[in-house]
Amino acid sequence: MFRISQFMRELAQAEETGQWPVASRRGTGKPPGPVVIWNLIRRCNLTCKHCYALSADHDYAGELNWREVVEVMDDLKAFRVPVLILSGGEPLMRPDIFDIAQRSKLMGFYTGLSTNGTLIDREMADRIADLGFDYVGISLDGLRETHDKFRRLDGAFDRSLAAVRLLRDRGVKVGLRYTMTSLNAHDFAPLLQLMRREHVNKFYFSHLNYAGRGNIHRGKDAQFQSTREALDRLYDRAWMAAWEGLDEEYVTGNNDADGPYLLRWVQRRFPHWAATLRERLVAWGGNASGVNVANIDNLGVVHPDTMWWHHSLGSVRERPFSQIWTDTSDPLMAGLKAHPRPVQGRCGQCRHFDICGGNTRTRAQQLTGNPWAEDPGCYLSDEEIGLAGGLTPVRQSSSPIFIKEVPYAHAA
Template sequence: MSAMSEEIDALDRSIINALQRGLPLVPRPYAEAAAALGFDENELLARLRALLDRGVLTRFGPLYQIERAGGRFVLCACHAPAERMEAVIDAINAHPEVAHHYARTHHLNLWFVLAVARAEALILSGGEPLLRPDLYQIAARARELGFHLSLSSNGTLLDAGHAARLAATGFDYVGVSLDGLPATHDRFRRSEGAFTQALAGLRAARAAGLRVGVRMTLTEANATQLPDLVALTEREGIDKFYLSHFNYAGRARSHRAEDARHARTRAALDWLFEHVWQRAQQGHVGDFVTGNNDADGVYLLYWIAQRFPQRVADMRQRLQHWGGNATGVGVANIDNLGNVHPDTMWWHVTLGNVREWPFGEIWASRADPLMAGLASTPRPLQGRCAGCRHRAICNGNTRVRAFALTGNPWAEDPGCYLNDAEIGMEVAT
């Protein structure tokens, strides 16, 4: 009998076998687990402490779903000479990404589980990515690594030649920005004829067999043009329509006054939800997405509650599983110089450079207070956001608007268009 087996009795074994399958998600999980095993909570806790103190259990805690956080578990194996085994173990355990390790009677005698950063999708954007001479070299390497590969372009350079190369390289999706009808788009882009060129680019991409989409950023200047722009994309047979809310970052800061006011934002979403529902009723498929304002999920839930109350519980569960804003956790940005940022809107915050340090190590670090807060559950929100009952859906929304206006990333989001009653705050009478 091994030394380990002599240290535990039958009851210890039953505890280990039962609890490695998980704890019940109830207010008193140890009490319920103990009752299932036939004894009380205090004895269970005492035995767990004793097992930990004696080193029978080296750790008792949650096993995180690293895949939900954008990562993967990797099983690694190495050979450690017997005389250096403890030193090798100490070196491995010094890395916080190591979940656990164990010895094996094999040449590869030390195995360990490593949590690693893993990106599923790569979006090549800009500026204008078609200006970059090594675009197709980067894209080919991304395909070799198994990324879902997208291009985000203004469309003006997207001719038949580029469309053919994009298709040959294996791009999964090409998105082009249209900021309204022709006059509005040209004025926003400060280039006469930009709309015509962008539409020609979309047509060239479709002709090459690429999946294409239009992205419209909602502002005061173009909000009333939403139905007409959607109609245009439908006539063109474009696969996807993406309605983006305004974020006060980069060049967009100078256009802050054009952010669609809350009432107009609500009206635009009311129209979009109803339009998509009517399309579905008529049997038309389509991909409609909104982004850069995670209050949209909550607003959709209220829209459903008014029309299909029997679906609210299911939809709430789906929205909570989606998890809301993923800045700093599930979404990252690497700029043209290799600098890593929490997402595309946070270029003023640099976490490291992939030319100097592996992306996985940069991304796993929580030394930056912003990254620590973004990864927290719940996030350290303030103001209306702190009291919102829908934080499990929106996750505090994008934080860059609050930072741009106040210098505090945790202040309430000025782009949240939900009223106090909708977020569950008391309304003064």
């Protein structure tokens, strides 16, 4: 996750005081254990076009039971995992979700809920508020017509927006989550307007990653120019919010080129802070898959992140998560944990490699079969990454293809 607002607030303070905040220059304070996104259930009441879990509205056999979940939580706590994001499928369809969340809170985990929001009525909103979730993310893929098409359910937008309002009115920290493709890019600006109109203080902008139905539909991925225009809008918005002292948070995910692109944004507007920002971005370190973010699926299988459901690192039913996560005998995990990572092509030659860490590896693996090939989702030009010639290269097609392993997974 790339925390745009964090850097913008530091920039705003630097502009106001003439000095970059000292505390922020000491490092990023990365957690002792990874953030764990836990897909507790695969069942979902929706069949979204970009779902990384290929979820559907039926039960899936073999999911972790309460006793197994408790054992895993104990191990995660001992391993100093700081954050649990409870996800699915649709996590609110799991009967013991509130028991799990309550235990998570009592154990001291920062506890988030990732949901499509369509099941949240007044009673459900009361339960969520009473339990004290630290954050609830609700996905909106556009305005009414667009969102309902993506979610394949008429009325999904109205139900999700109603959930946002119910939680907001109960004091729950709630945010909007949006995955941009060429089919919904036109609704990005209106969604930002909706965010402010509804007094929602967090917006998560996700780039499409090639996993699950997102892999099937990757031919619909937003073109690079559209991505750049969207990020310019997002960075401008985040900057003004920081400068005006608004309680708004903007983050992106699934494309770590966003870090170098922010540096470019600052170089054009605040060149005197570019060198300091670059230090901060290097400290951030870019892609965290297999290092500072982890995934456990509904069957207890561990993955480097939620977009790697087609690659198993082992099962918590066979050995503890803590042992699986520290085992680098798996070539993918060894590469993800390496410094530097063994990336190739444009990524390996990029002047900003120390910022983005080679970006997400899933797209490269899905397109070429090689997880260390250049990321086809990088929207930076050759000139911007320091390659000779200054010409945008001929990029590999992102038309849908299928390699040996095809992932199945979700996005709430």
